Amino acid sequence: MYGMINEAMRRLVTETSGEQVWSRIAARADTTEHFAMLHYYDDAITYDLVAAASIELEIPADDLLRGFGHYWSMRVGPENYRDILGATGTDVISVLTNLDEMHARIQDLYPDLRPPSFEVHAVDGSGIEVHYRSVREGLAPFVVGLLEGLGDLYGTPAVVTQVSQKTAAQPYDVFHVGLGT
Ligand code: HEM
Numbered sequence: 752m753y754g755m756i757n758e759a760m761r762r763l764v765t766e767t768s769g770e771q772v773w774s775r776i777a778a779r780a781d782t783t784e785h786f787a788m789l790h791y792y793d794d795a796i797t798y799d800l801v802a803a804a805s806i807e808l809e810i811p812a813d814d815l816l817r818g819f820g821h822y823w824s825m826r827v828g829p830e831n832y833r834d835i836l837g838a839t840g841t842d843v844i845s846v847l848t849n850l851d852e853m854h855a856r857i858q859d860l861y862p863d864l865r866p867p868s869f870e871v872h873a874v875d876g877s878g879i880e881v882h883y884r885s886v887r888e889g890l891a892p893f894v895v896g897l898l899e900g901l902g903d904l905y906g907t908p909a910v911v912t913q914v915s916q917k918t919a920a921q922p923y924d925v926f927h928v929g930l931g932t
Contacts (some may be wrong), residue, residue: 752799753861754786757829760800761785763819764808773809779803791863794887813892825904834911843901843930847871847881867894870923874900880914880928884922891916893926898928907931 761784767844777784777896782796786903801819805812818879839853840846854866867890874908883894895911902909910929917924 752792752794753788753859753864754790755788755831757782757792757797757800758788758833759823760819762827764804776800776803776807779807789861791861797906798889802831812910814893816890817896817899820893820898821900821903822896824897824900825893829904837869840904843898843907843928846877846901846905847893847898859920868923872910874927878910878927881926881928882923884917894924894926898926902930916931 761773761889763772764776774784777800780796780799782800786792790830798921801815803810804810804815808815834918835857837847838851848871850869851866854864858866865886867882867887872880874880881898883891891913894912898911899909902911908931910931912927914925915921
């Protein structure tokens with residue numbers, strides 16, 4: 752994935768646990784400590800960093816991914832990509848509805864991008880159903896955190912439940928997102 756993803760992880764860990772902890776995580780993952788935002792790194796580096804952080808911080812990898820998703824929506828998106836996010840939408844549903852278009856638009860800047868794909872299905876008054884497609888495995892907890900973070904960002908706390916996991920017959924994960932006010 753692009754270095755901006757690993758850099759955002761570095762920022763989260765250094766903010767919450769300090770630079771020394773990040774140094775240990777990078778050493779354990781056998782990577783550099785810093786990443787060039789516009790350089791494409793092998794996905795294995797990102798997964799190795801999560802696995803190393805899980806050991807160093809003694810937190811399950813899925814919990815870390817969920818926390819990282821929340822941090823991305825609440826901090827990285829609004830602070831580093833304010834204009835892009837603002838042009839995508841102004842609430843959870845509009846952002847998710849326009850997200851594929853947004854990831855496609857940034858492909859000019861990130862030509863090797865392999866973005867995810869999101870579909871929003873209106874369910875009923877209790878919330879929406881979100882279909883998430885990716886060429887990658889194991890990122891569902893990251894998506895849960897991203898969705899929860901968007902809920903908090905827009906003042907409509909989201910209760911996110913994974914309804915089903917992708918299979919050969921259904922090539923996407925399904926999440927129910929209950930949106931409060
Ligand atoms: C705010 C601006 C955003 C920017 C600039 C951005 C950009 C990116 C980039 C560069 C990647 C790495 C993909 C790759 O290197 O191949 C990525 C991955 C991803 N993005 Fe975004 N993104 C943004 C917001 C969001 C939001 C709001 C969501 C969901 C609610 C989201 C969902 C994802 C997911 C799940 C991935 C992981 C890749 C995968 O699932 O295969 N992004 N994004």
